[in-house]
Amino acid sequence: MTQIPNHENTTIHPEVIKRVSQTMPDEEQILDLADLFKLFADSTRVRILFALMKTEMCVYDLSALLQVSQSAVSHQLRLLRNAKLVKNRREGKIVYYSSDDYHVDTVLNLALEHLKEEKRPYTEDLE
Amino acid sequence: MTQIPNHENTTIHPEVIKRVSQTMPDEEQILDLADLFKLFADSTRVRILFALMKTEMCVYDLSALLQVSQSAVSHQLRLLRNAKLVKNRREGKIVYYSSDDYHVDTVLNLALEHLKEEKRPYTEDLE
DNA sequence: TCAACATATGAATAATTGTTCATATGTTCA
DNA sequence: TGAACATATGAACAATTATTCATATGTTGA
Numbered sequence: 001m002t003q004i005p006n007h008e009n010t011t012i013h014p015e016v017i018k019r020v021s022q023t024m025p026d027e028e029q030i031l032d033l034a035d036l037f038k039l040f041a042d043s044t045r046v047r048i049l050f051a052l053m054k055t056e057m058c059v060y061d062l063s064a065l066l067q068v069s070q071s072a073v074s075h076q077l078r079l080l081r082n083a084k085l086v087k088n089r090r091e092g093k094i095v096y097y098s099s100d101d102y103h104v105d106t107v108l109n110l111a112l113e114h115l116k117e118e119k120r121p122y123t124e125d126l127e
Numbered sequence: 128m129t130q131i132p133n134h135e136n137t138t139i140h141p142e143v144i145k146r147v148s149q150t151m152p153d154e155e156q157i158l159d160l161a162d163l164f165k166l167f168a169d170s171t172r173v174r175i176l177f178a179l180m181k182t183e184m185c186v187y188d189l190s191a192l193l194q195v196s197q198s199a200v201s202h203q204l205r206l207l208r209n210a211k212l213v214k215n216r217r218e219g220k221i222v223y224y225s226s227d228d229y230h231v232d233t234v235l236n237l238a239l240e241h242l243k244e245e246k247r248p249y250t251e252d253l254e
Numbered sequence: 255t256c257a258a259c260a261t262a263t264g265a266a267t268a269a270t271t272g273t274t275c276a277t278a279t280g281t282t283c284a
Numbered sequence: 285t286g287a288a289c290a291t292a293t294g295a296a297c298a299a300t301t302a303t304t305c306a307t308a309t310g311t312t313g314a
Contacts, residue, residue, distance in 0.1 A: 011191040012221065012260090020178050021192060025239065030170050030177075033235070037167035042272070043157050046164075050157075051147050057140075057191075059291055064138040066150060072273055074292055091291045093281050094139065102204050105236060108160070111201065112152065114161040114230040115159050118211060139290090169302070199303055200260055220260045220311050237257055 013118075039083055044068055045076050046108070052086055053105050056098035165212055170201050171195055173235070175224075179213055180232050183225035 011017050025033070039045055047066050051057055059077065063070045079096055080086045087100035099105070138144050152160070165211045172192050178184055185205065195232055204224055207213045214227035226232070 001142065009228070012187050014186060016182060017188055017192050020147050023181050024174065024177055030173050033171050033238055033248075034168055034170040036238055036242065037173075038271095040164035042163055042271080043166040044163040046157050046161050047151065050151055051186065054150050055143060056215065057143060057147070060289095061144055065144050069274070070146050070291070071275080071293085075272075078292075090281090090291095093288095095291060096172070101241070103237060106132050107237055110230060110234055110237070111160055111163055113140050114162065114234075115156065165301095171302075187259095196304070198263085198305080202302075205262080206256070217311090219262095220258095220259060 001106065022084065039079060039085065040107070040111075042076070045080060048073070048080065049078060049085065049104055049108060051101065052097055052099045053108075056089075056096045058094045058096050060094070062097070134136065163210065166206060167234070169203070171199065171207075172207060174201060175200070175207065176212065176226070176231055176235065179224055179226045183216075183223045185223050187219045187221070189224070253254075 005007050023114065024030075040049075048062060050060060051065060057065070058069060059073055062068075062077075064074045066073065075085065077088075081088065081097075085099070085101050085104055088095050088097045092095075151157075167176075172195065175189060178189060178192060184192070186197060186200055189195075189204075190200045193200065204213065205216075206245075208215065212226070212228050212231055213224050215222050215224045217223075
């Protein structure tokens with residue numbers, strides 16, 4: 001028998017689906033959102049962002065700080081630059097990178113807060 | 128000649144590295160953070176989270192709403208459940224999922240704000 | 255107890271992606 | 285001009301992962 005993808009069939013609560021579907025962001029926004037979070041989904045990039053939130057740094061020093069090859073850092077910086085999360089300026093041979101987005105700090109630290117609360121064992125919120 | 132990973136060598140601005148390295152979150156936090164963002168880095172999961180932020184829903188309806196197979200939805204819900212971003216309750220045959228984290232809403236909407244500003248063409252901030 | 259239903263899950267596959275290696279580009283200084 | 289240096293980038297490889305397929309688990313009602 002051919003398989004029937006059940007998402008093409010009926011629903012159990014049609015009203016719920018109708019209501020929720022009206023509040024969903026459109027498909028393009030969702031894809032952009034996921035792409036943005038992909039940039040935060042790698043530990044090397046997260047470390048780069050934390051470093052650049054504090055100060056501008058050149059590629060060479062980032063490589064040393066994070067113990068990652070110059071090439072790898074450079075590849076990751078390009079991704080962050082394309083997304084306009086970091087910017088750069090050249091001073092002679094050296095290229096300095098720095099944070100270019102005031103949201104990054106907020107998002108990263110909010111997520112850190114989440115993790116801290118997450119890890120608290122056996123505690124209920126007191127309200 | 129053997130390759131020399133340049134991140135094992137000297138630095139250009141030692142003071143900068145010393146200063147920044149003191150403010151960096153520890154390695155475990157960074158890895159947890161990246162793992163958390165991995166969950167937001169897929170459009171199916173983002174859509175699930177947006178839906179469950181509005182109301183609880185059963186797997187079958189989520190599958191219909193998102194036009195994704197039941198199996199795929201179930202797999203993704205397990206990841207979100209393991210991370211405690213969603214919770215579930217069973218009522219007979221039906222399992223209802225709902226958001227289990229008040230940070231998710233904030234993070235997702237903050238990122239949406241970021242994208243909106245990002246896309247504004249040729250406008251400078253007015254301060 | 256058994257059929258129908260809703261959900262969960264293991265294995266396999268295809269696609270994505272982070273790093274490495276080799277090399278190119280761009281800059282300085284002698 | 286050319287050597288040394290800092291950075292960028294293309295190709296290849298390895299690892300991760302989202303989905304599909306097949307099937308298992310758990311629940312209801314007859």
